[in-house]
Amino acid sequence: MERAPGRNVDSRFNTLICEEDMHDEGQPNYSFPFSDEGMQQAPRSSMTHHRLAPVSLVLLAVVLLMVDIGLGIHYNDLKDTHLTPEDTERISQDLTALQDTYKAAIESMNDYMKQRNMEESRQTQTNWEMEHQTKRSTDYKKTVAKMTEDIASLRYHLPMTRDGCIQCPPGWILRNSMCYYFAFSKIDGLKSWPKAREFCQSHGGDLAIIDTKDKENATVTHLLGKLDPEVRQGFWMGLKNTNVKGIWKWLNGKTLVEGYWMDGEPNNIDHEVCVAVYAKENFFMAWNDVRCDAQVLKWICEKAPTNVS
Incomplete structure (x- = not known):
């Protein structure tokens, strides 16, 4: 129990x-x-x-x-x-x-x-x-950038004057009321600075003067659109060292005020007194001094357009 x-x-x-x-x-x-x-x-x-x-x-x-x-x-x-x-x-x-x-x-x-x-x-x-x-914001930024490029292109190619349209010869492009020729073609080959200038002068112009930030940006942007940035190909322009106290002058006689040199340039090694511009994403660092007789570069010509009433 x-x-x-x-x-x-x-x-x-x-x-x-x-x-x-x-x-x-x-x-x-x-x-x-x-x-x-x-x-x-x-x-x-x-x-x-x-x-x-x-x-x-x-x-x-x-x-x-x-x-x-x-x-x-x-x-x-x-x-x-x-x-x-x-x-x-x-x-x-x-x-x-x-x-x-x-x-x-x-x-x-x-x-x-x-x-x-x-x-x-x-x-x-x-x-x-x-x-x-975040994705929407990124897409909007890309769209705005593309529209900005398109607007800039239209401004370069469709300017109007009071006297009528202005135009450039075939193969030349119109930018900021000036005609430019970029020697991208294989037929053009490679030239020294004096030979490149002769080519431009024979077509009624001269080597391009890139003396403002906007011109520099537009020029390098155009090169990037045509060339692979990994390919180091330079283009002669109308800037040269006068060898007078190291002063750089444009072909129109004006002294260089602001340059867009690569790191360590200009160094004037082996009498490098002529200047070329390269396709660099950072257009503030796109210039290099080169021997004028070096036949290894392309070139950029510049001339006034023709008015058509």
């Missing part, structure tokens, strides 16, 4: 252990705070709290398991001795309280998981929208 209560406690203890195993197998292995206040604060906590929550539940599960084992050992020690009704009732209450605490932890974990998943979903959508807006 004295062991009857013990068997009742044993069955309850086994029932608790079975239910605990069922929860362990059916629930994810995470840990979370299980007070209402903790649940309200969790979504606003930092990533550190997100990492600490699973660790907390794991520790709780370990503690509960240790309590289960301790109670089981304690019960086994007592079941062969005399148990009073008060002992049986106390053990039953401890096991019931432990089971309720474990259920509350599982419920808190599930609620916390739902809230965390909702926050992650909202963050993912925010990231998608940011990527979308």
Whole structure:
């Protein structure tokens, strides 16, 4: 008769252990705070709290398991001795309280998981929208750049004067009310600075004078559109060192005010007193001084257009 209560406690203890195993197998292995206040604060906590929550539940599960084992050992020690009704009732209450605490932890974990998943979903959508807006901004910038180039091209090719249209010979292009010839053709070959100037003069012009930032930018941009930047091909222009105190002068007699030299240039090595321009993305660093008799460069001619009324 004295062991009857013990068997009742044993069955309850086994029932608790079975239910605990069922929860362990059916629930994810995470840990979370299980007070209402903790649940309200969790979504606003930092990533550190997100990492600490699973660790907390794991520790709780370990503690509960240790309590289960301790109670089981304690019960086994007592079941062969005399148990009073008060002992049986106390053990039953401890096991019931432990089971309720474990259920509350599982419920808190599930609620916390739902809230965390909702926050992650909202963050993912925010990231998608940011990527979308960034792409739109990049596309707009490309469109604006293309439109700017198109407008500049129209300005170069379609200028009008009061006397009528102005035009250039075939093979020449119109820019800033001047005609330019770029010796891209293989037929033109390569020339020295004096020979290139003779070619321009024979067509009613001279080597190009690139004496402003806008002219420099337009010239280099045109070269980049026709040449591979990796191909180091220079083009003679109408600038030369007079050898008078190292003064550089344009063919129209004006002294150079602002140059767009490459790093370390001009260095005047081996009597390099003539200048060539190259296809460089940074048009502020596109000039180099070269020996005037070097027959290794192309050239750019310049002349006034013909008015057609």
